[in-house]
Amino acid sequence: MHQIRLINTEELFHCHTGNSLLEGMQRLARKGIPVGCRGGGCGICRVQVLSGNYHCKKMSQEHVNETDLKDGIGLACRLYPESDLDVTVLGLKSSKKRL
Numbered sequence: 001m002h003q004i005r006l007i008n009t010e011e012l013f014h015c016h017t018g019n020s021l022l023e024g025m026q027r028l029a030r031k032g033i034p035v036g037c038r039g040g041g042c043g044i045c046r047v048q049v050l051s052g053n054y055h056c057k058k059m060s061q062e063h064v065n066e067t068d069l070k071d072g073i074g075l076a077c078r079l080y081p082e083s084d085l086d087v088t089v090l091g092l093k094s095s096k097k098r099l
């Protein structure tokens with residue numbers, strides 16, 4: 001069980017080991033992170049981890065590129081906490097263009 005702190009709203013919730021950050025939040029009916037497809041496709045749940053350890057499952061490069069990954073940016077529905085985390089909620093990339 002890990003404690004997650006959302007910096008934007010100062011919300012705290014606990015996430016079970018093996019649950020994604022988004023699942024952990026939804027289990028407690030919290031709403032700090034926007035919820036969309038829950039499958040790494042829509043990018044609405046984009047967050048930046050400021051401290052703590054985690055791993056990510058496959059995510060769309062459209063929403064999270066190599067530079068983002070180095071900056072701790074990931075999709076909450078594909079991000080699995082391995083320790084307590086401090087997280088900033090980013091949401092959809094504002095510069096995102098669809099062709």
Ligand code: FES
Pocket residue numbers: 034035036037038039040041042043044045046075076077078
């Ligand atoms: S909810 Fe769609 S990418 Fe996470």
